[in-house]
Amino acid sequence: MNRLARILITFSSWLVPRTRRTEWVEEWEGELAGLDEIRGGSPGHGKYPGPFEFAAGSLPHAAWTMKEEWTLGNLLSHVQYAGRVLKRAPGFTLVATLTLALGIGANTVVFSIVDSTVLNPFPFPDPKSLVGIGPAFPRLGQELSYFEALSPAEYEDIRTQSRTLERVVAWDMGNRQIATQDGSTNVFTAFWWGDAFLTLGMTPAAGRGFLSEEIERGDRVAVISHRLWESLFGSDPDVVGSTIQVNGYPYALVGVMPPRTLIYGTDLWTPMPVGPEVYPRNRRQFQVLARMADDVTMTEVNAELEGIAGRVEATHAGEFEEYQNWSLIASTWNDINSQTFRAAAFVLLGAVGFVLLLVCVNLANLLLARAMGRSRDFALRGALGAPRRRILAELFTESLVLATLGGTAGVLVAVLGIRGFSRVVEVLSIPFLGEVSLNGRVLLFTGAVSILAGLAFGLLPAVHATRSNFHDLLQSEGRTSAGSRKKHRLQRILVGMETAVALALLVGSGLLVNSFLRLQRVDPGFDPESALTMRITLPWEEYDMESIMVFFQELRDRVDGLPGVRSAAITSQYPPSVFLDQQVSVEGETYLEGGTLPQPYLTLVSPGYFEAMGIALVVGRTLTEQDRMGMPDVAVVNQAAARRLFGDENPVGSRFRIGGPGEEGEWIEVVGVVADTRNLGLDVDPQPEVYGSTYQVPGGNQFFLVARTDNDPTAILPAIRETVASLDPDQPIYMIRTIEEAFSASSADKRIASLALTLFAAFALLLASLGIYSVVAFGVVERTREIGVRMALGAEPSGVLRLVVRQALIPVAVGLVAGLGIAFGVGGFLQSLLFGISAADPLTFGIVTLLLLGVAALASYLPARRASYMDPVIALREE
């Protein structure tokens, strides 16, 4: 019993600070001995506790004693001291804080963005089982697509035949107008077959979803997005249950979607008014979404879809040739929607990981250099009797204060960075991007990593310094001790690492910037400057095909006559984002099995379109006002379409018609060939495009207006608004942007990636040069005496300079070689973001290597020059 009590006291004593441990143990041993004596085996001392029970109190006592060392007052004085120390070294403090701040901030921003755009872009539960289904039509040369890609009949095939998928829903999208107090607002709308809420696994934020009978009947009921509820109705809960006017018809507003429930940015959902059976089998403008059944893998789903596609092919390929070898593929909704930014996101993730590494290395380097400079100070204080614990506690607090400063600034950088990014997204109107919010977990993680690195490297040298004998340290004065050599080696390794990482980042940024510049030099095939575009959707409820044609003709004529407008035109789509394509058949052409059927983009334009866009006529003529209904159908094709449809012959006079080889239709005569435009973006080769006339072919109810202006194109907007209002005051205009903006949005991923990577690379270059500078500068100070001796013995200043710089550049050179290796190895990941340049572009590699070498040479030259100017007499006297 007694022995147990002693063991417990010994155990507890380990908690007690060493300075107080002897006394502490003595007091407890004394008390325990007293207890022994009193109890002495006689049972009559009931008031006294048993020895073990008594000794149990030693544990809380030890804990209290330990804690007493760290009381608030104590800590405060440590913090104050740390503050004074850091204030005495403002350069160091500033650099360390900024390094931490940018490291933590940049990482948090990038991780948050990637998390909310690529990893978890949607709030839907169990995202792994939420799948979209898309087709690939090799016969049409059409790759796998999930957007406006399936027909209602194909949706029904999947819905009725699949066992591995449940809650299969489909939707079409279009523009609708909601009446407001002052006119009306255009809203992008989804029309659903099936219960989307059920499939997504979401419940409305207010009100309810659609009832099954409402879906069945296609009732006029509406659900709006959370953001529309905020912007249009001020989050008024009373609007739920009220009636809103959609395209002039009353709709019961039954619910509000939860926040971030954005399906391609649709803000209004209603049941599809008609059933799938009313559409032709090849009307492919729908999306299909489903949940995987429990215990089913994606492989099983796709195997089953292959079977369904095979059965459809067997039944319908005779009538619809595109079904030959077609396939249906399911993929998670997350993957489908993050494809645009996936490559850019992962490149940035990798880059920012490098930056974090660099931050840690640089911090280590800084703290190491600083601690080395103070090691004599520590040893001296130790020799004068300062307890080692206290010195360590001070250093610990110092690192903690630094970490807090850096961490706070890092949060600031992160918040500002995310706000800035959201602005960029808004300005560039980047499509399909969810809201980006600060990710707390990421902030915590990066903060913890850099702070731990700071603490570790702040304390390690201190532990070393306080352990070393003061006598040895004084002995080592002026010479290089073994310990200091070891630290120098560590510093050189750190410099090498910094150089390598910086080089890899610089190469990446160099490649991206280079390819971005190349992209900017690509000729779009027309004049994208000073052209404003906007879209108008006329409701079918108020307009028929003829009045739509009249409206847009009138609009075009009136805008064309506005002062400041050089020319105006109407079009169904414009570069860089044409999207409406159409299968066509050329007269006299037999499409043999195995070849692909032509499916060019079909754009309906008013006369004057090519003039307004600045697209050159190559041969023949463009569309005129005489090409009207009742006249022979005519079309203009671009050069790519001429090659695709008619080979090397002059196509003027040739004829084609809309639809597959088996379909009937009017022949359309080609009257001209115009120059190619980069109709899918600067980084994609021009695609075949066929132009018909809006004056001749009815083409739906929504068109873009293009206005080429003499000056700033946005200045003409009020006049255009007035013109539209004079034709119909209820029709809103939307998607207002200049063509230049449209092009810059189409390369947004490359733009963001090259911009961010350049920032990172600049930061990396700065960190690396700081690291090199501090190591060399510190080395020079340490070797002052040696340099003095050399100079006293007749060394030339230039020789000293060369010596110092050469020694400094050895680790840099090693780092450069390693960095080239890394850059070469990871370059492949960049490939999909590059344009017209190889990921191993020797020029970029060479320039970047020279740049970094130059900066490193400068960073070591400055302190080296100071060394070479030293007066040898003073240098020798230096202690």
Add this chain to the structure above:
Amino acid sequence: MPRSLGVTSLRILGAVREGISYGLDIVAHTGLPSGTVYPTLGRLKRSGYLKARWEDQRVADREGRPRRRYYELTPDGTQALVEGTNRMAQLAADLGAAATSGTG
């Protein structure tokens, strides 16, 4: 301004005033657990209410055991004990009055 003392501290100060001067004895007389008594002694010492003195090594040697640590009241401690006790008494009186008026 020293914070007002709690019941435990007052009992320990009271015991020390009665001449019960080392930890073990205090544990035995107050009946408080040792895990409470020792940290409280440490706190009272830090606040300047108690001072500690080590037993003379010769006495300990004669008795054949390690030295003891004896505690005694400082003037501050005496004052704090009186004030604290008064405050407790006042509190008891107030509570009694409140209880009486509550029932009456």
